[in-house]
Amino acid sequence: MQPLETKTPQQFVADFFTSFTEAVVRGSEDPADLMARFYTRDVVQIADGVRLDWDRLAAHLRPVRRNLTWFRFEVHEALADGNRIAARFTIHARMRKSGLVTTQVHMFADFTTEGLLRRAEQLSRTLDPSEPQRGG
Numbered sequence: 001m002q003p004l005e006t007k008t009p010q011q012f013v014a015d016f017f018t019s020f021t022e023a024v025v026r027g028s029e030d031p032a033d034l035m036a037r038f039y040t041r042d043v044v045q046i047a048d049g050v051r052l053d054w055d056r057l058a059a060h061l062r063p064v065r066r067n068l069t070w071f072r073f074e075v076h077e078a079l080a081d082g083n084r085i086a087a088r089f090t091i092h093a094r095m096r097k098s099g100l101v102t103t104q105v106h107m108f109a110d111f112t113t114e115g116l117l118r119r120a121e122q123l124s125r126t127l128d129p130s131e132p133q134r135g136g
Contacts, residue, residue: 009078012115013075013078087106087107088104090102
C-alpha cells in the first residue's frame with residue numbers, strides 16, 4: 001500500500017479498500033500474507049461495537065472470498081490529519097445468495113506511515129439499494 005501522503009485522503013481510502021477487496025476476491029493468496037500487505041499485525045478494527053483483531057479479520061476473509069461477486073467503494077468524503085483519516089463511504093456489493101447489498105460506513109482510522117491500517121472504528125448501516133443515495 002502506498003503512504004497516505006502520496007494521495008488525497010478520499011483517493012487513499014478508495015484505493016486501500018478497493019485493492020484489498022480485489023486481492024481478497026480475485027486472489028488465491030493466503031489470508032495472513034494478504035493481510036500483511038494492508039494491516040499491521042496488532043490491528044484492531046471495531047465495527048458496530050464488535051472488536052476484530054488480526055485473527056478475526058483473517059477469518060472474515062474466507063466467507064468474503066467465497067460469497068462476494070462484485071463490489072464498488074464510493075467515498076463521499078475523507079479528511080486526514082497526519083496518518084489519521086475520517087471518512088464516509090458506501091460499499092456496493094453483490095453477494096452470491098443475497099444479491100445486492102449497500103452499506104454506508106463512517107470510519108475513523110489510524111494508518112502507519114507505510115499505509116498499513118493499524119486501528120479503525122466504524123459505524124455502518126445497511127441502505128435500501130433501490131433508493132437513490134444522497135450526500136455524495
